[in-house]
Amino acid sequence: MTPLYTRHKRTTLAIATAVAAGALLATGVTTGTAAAQADATAAATPLAAPVQLSASARTSLLQERQAEAATTAQQIGLGAQEKLVVKDVVKDADGTVHTRYERTYGGLPVLGGDLVVHTSKAGKAEGVTKATKAAIKVASLTPKIAAGAAEKQALGAAKSLGSDKAAADGARKVIWAGSGTPVLAYETVVGGFQDDGTPNQLHVITDAATGKKLYEYQGVENATGTGKTLYSGTVSLTTNLSGSTYQLYDTTRGGHKTYNLARGTSGTGSLFTDADNVWGTGTASSSSSDQTAAADAAYGAQETWDFYKSTFGRNGIKNNGVGAYSRVHYSSGYVNAFWDDSCFCMTYGDGSSNTHPLTSLDVAGHEMSHGVTSNTAGLNYSGESGGLNEATSDIFGTGVEFFAGNSSDVGDYLIGEKININGNGTPLRYMDKPSKDGGSADYWSSSVGNKDVHYSSGVANHFFYLLSEGSGAKTINGVSYNSPTYNGSTVTGIGRAKALQIWYKALTTYMTSTTKYAGARTATLNAASALYGSTSAEYKAVAAAWSAVNVN
Structure with a gap:
């Protein structure tokens, strides 16, 4: 375990200046009536901009739209065997509502059949955006090939991509409308691991009549998030979308993950997750669940990986394509950071008063470089x-x-x-x-x-x-x-x-x-x-x- 610095020079931070600055900012409020300020804010908001719905308001609107789903399906011309399932809803400042639906046919999920219905404030449908323009209709819902054949094909596809320990979770019947004429198909999801150690979630679509592979895609997705860091400003972070939740998990750089120890001193902690893929606030916080320190740590890990790859052609700390992981919010008031070979991980304390995390860019690079030296x-x-x-x-x-x-x-x-x-x-x-x-x-x-x-x-x-x-x-x-x-x-x-x-x-x-x-x-x-x-x-x-x- 290699700490960033020796402990005998530790000092105590004075906070009087920060308090004074806070008071100064509080006196800088512009005069004027609350009504005038509200009018100015409203005028600056585009009518097509989405409004922030409270959790209860969003739930109520989703339930309302689902209750009306059968009527909506008829209004937009869907067939008798088709049904709509509400997935999401967005409301604009002018009252327009955009409702996103998944579709079923004969009780089977229609992959590529999703659509969005746009409704005015008065409740009038103003248009539909569809993933496919093709009508959903198949001659039979009885497959001509066995599910086992589809599973075998999916496993073969995964192994050809280098997947390790691949295992299928069974093939389910679906309607494939993602391309061409809609057909009855099987969807098989293959688990295990990809060739770089990333968890595998390969979806393979097989024609249920001919056995032909129609499509495949990886369900473990990378996303580009926004990190509002304490030290490096607003940065882009590579994250992972799992279902509807984003994870501070970079599958493109050896599977680096950022965990929250929440003042603990052992174990891995919990993986940072988020709903909107915006991490942190850009300001210091003493909260043990604060994302800002995590954003700094994730950014440091990403830049360090890229530095070694771009500068020396080194593929990760061990040069084997496998990423380490980071832990933030270690202990309480811990004024240090360290690399630990035994966990192959970096750990960061939150510093004095738990508001000065040791997660700056050069510290992150310093810590991971201890791993390079070790290896x-x-x-x-x-x-x-x-x-x-x-x-x-x-x-x-x-x-x-x-x-x-x-x-x-x-x-x-x-x-x-x-x-x-x-x-x-x-x-x-x-x-x-x-x-x-x-x-x-x-x-x-x-x-x-x-x-x-x-x-x-x-x-x-x-x-x-x-x-x-x-x-x-x-x-x-x-x-x-x-x-x-x-x-x-x-x-x-x-x-x-x-x-x-x-x-x-x-x-x-x-x-x-x-x-x-x-x-x-x-x-x-x-x-x-x-x-x-x-x-x-x-x-x-x-x-x-x-x-x-x-x-x-």
Whole structure:
């Protein structure tokens, strides 16, 4: 278990400023009558915009429409064997109601037979939107092939797609109207797992007269949700639609899931779910069910996965296509975050007063990178190798932040600058001059291995900054840096992209569990030689950057 930082520098946050700001905002209300404000709001609302129905009003409207379903079916010209089943209802500001129906024929579900009836405020039907224009009519409801044949075909289809442990739940009779002329068919749902470990829900439609496969689709769906994060602004999240409920479950990135521990300290917790696929509010909350921290964690996991895939071609933490999972709301007032190999998961505390979750983008990248280290060099988490382990997470966490290109959390060489652990707005660590945090080492010495790993990491963090950007004063993305050197030399950087490639190559190819700083110098020189050549400018820059932090 590798925590984000050592615990002995913990501080208490002052809240007086926040209280004062709240009072100031309360005095900024525009004057005017309530009626005038209401009129302005009404005028700004388009007549075709949907209104928010209360739960009781929605239920009442659904029941009303279902009671009228038989009459509606006649009015829109459906046949005697067809019936409508209400699925959803939307009411516009002008009173128009849009009722979504599923259809049955002879008691069988009609797949592809759904429709929407549009009704005016006065109750007059104004139109129908149908999934199919074909009339629903079949000669017989008696199949010519057995259900078992349809199941066998469905299992074969699933296995051909790479499904593992596939199992059919039985074939049910349906009317297939999704394409062509409606026919009697079987629908078989195959469970198990897809080839990437994602749960399988393959629906196979088989013609009940000929045995021909008519259609297939995957029932485990990906959706694009909106995350209103605390640190990264409004972002897109890949989620999963299960029935009518969205899950914070990314099947496109190895099945990463985000769970709520709700102040617990063990177990998995409960998977975050939502009705409208909008996660969080963008503001801090002390609630143990708050989605905002979950949105940050899910976004961090998604960006970290993409960073490794795009930058190094690495397919997940173990490079096997399997995603880890995240847990938020760990314990109460827990001011830390950690990676745990035993659960293959990331865990985030909510920070001081449970309102400062440690779920910023670079922290997420940092934590998952501990998993990458564990599954590559396996750097022992103590002494100099422990410092290299921590630095690796800082280096790749920084890489994730730059990779994301998020305007609310721009890339920088500061670690944890968003989470305000120190309570005064300062970062947790500085890569250009690590000693600015009061404990980290700028340069190697024979005693550096005696430091806490979060402080001995400074040597490698400093090396990486110098290799990327060079020494001296400069401003990058609005942040000012001034990186010194042990030997007074001037180091010219080769750019972050090349520096990342060199560190990754060294970690995955040339470092071992016991690598110390001298060994890290050799490993990165070997990596630079392999990538760019032993006489290249990149190779020479690696040597110069290590000498600048007193590793020779």
